[in-house]
Amino acid sequence: MLAVIGGTGVYQLVEKGEELESLVINTPYGNSPEITRFLMDDVELVFMPRHQAVHDTPPHMINYRANVYALQKLGVTRIIATNAVGSLDENLKPGTFLAPDDFLDFTYKRPVTFYDDRTVHVDVTEPYCNHLRKVLVSSGRVVDGGVYLCTEGPRFETPAEIRMFCKLGGTVVGMTGLPEVVLARELSMCYTSVCTVSNYAASISPDKITIDEVFEIIEEKKKELTDLLRNTILKIPKERHCLCADAMKGAEIE
Numbered sequence: 163m164l165a166v167i168g169g170t171g172v173y174q175l176v177e178k179g180e181e182l183e184s185l186v187i188n189t190p191y192g193n194s195p196e197i198t199r200f201l202m203d204d205v206e207l208v209f210m211p212r213h214q215a216v217h218d219t220p221p222h223m224i225n226y227r228a229n230v231y232a233l234q235k236l237g238v239t240r241i242i243a244t245n246a247v248g249s250l251d252e253n254l255k256p257g258t259f260l261a262p263d264d265f266l267d268f269t270y271k272r273p274v275t276f277y278d279d280r281t282v283h284v285d286v287t288e289p290y291c292n293h294l295r296k297v298l299v300s301s302g303r304v305v306d307g308g309v310y311l312c313t314e315g316p317r318f319e320t321p322a323e324i325r326m327f328c329k330l331g332g333t334v335v336g337m338t339g340l341p342e343v344v345l346a347r348e349l350s351m352c353y354t355s356v357c358t359v360s361n362y363a364a365s366i367s368p369d370k371i372t373i374d375e376v377f378e379i380i381e382e383k384k385k386e387l388t389d390l391l392r393n394t395i396l397k398i399p400k401e402r403h404c405l406c407a408d409a410m411k412g413a414e415i416e
């Protein structure tokens with residue numbers, strides 16, 4: 163089963179398909195947001211609004227463990243996440259889609275693992291599923307690869323932070339990509355993300371960043387993003403041919 167995790171402003175994918183049911187999953191970490199099971203051209207999938215449909219949960223307060231655990235409980239093995247990001251690269255304009263292939267984690271107060279009771283070190287040499295990303299980038303206009311740098315938020319960044327993030331090799335900056343990608347890996351799922359560049363990061367553009375500007379771009383790109391997701395969903399092979407299912411091999415002392 164495939165899941166789409168909808169980020170800021172992405173709630174409309176279900177309207178393109180046929181809704182089957184909507185459900186809240188109980189997990190050891192708390193309840194999930196309302197998840198919709200639906201059909202898109204005969205492909206069954208689930209949609210989860212990351213920030214929840216009713217309350218607007220800010221990035222640093224999202225219960226990432228409950229979200230990812232709930233998807234596993236539903237039998238999900240593959241996730242396509244959508245994220246809004248700021249661009250750290252002048253050549254990467256607002257409105258661009260990008261699928262990252264690596265990350266830098268600057269979050270510092272989120273629960274980051276399902277393994278708090280024993281020592282488990284998951285390998286993240288390939289944090290995002292290459293196979294799923296290739297299907298995604300062949301389904302529309304998407305930049306293939308880049309480093310997603312995740313901040314704790316909820317504030318935007320200072321100019322000095324952005325200068326540092328550029329020097330460190332970040333491509334885009336967001337607040338919701340971590341620890342979601344790692345938690346998915348700990349559950350041996352394939353995970354890819356399609357990031358919508360909603361603005362230039364602080365100080366790269368001389369103007370101050372506003373949330374209205376972020377939402378405006380997301381709104382503008384909504385149809386294109388939905389089409390991209392739909393094309394991707396229809397192209398994903400039934401069987402997994404990647405190594406994600408073995409992600410936990412070697413992560414723990416036998």
Ligand code: HPA
Nearest residue numbers: 246247248335336337363
């Ligand atoms: N910084 C952090 N998160 C973001 C940004 C940004 O500039 N734009 C959208 N999400």
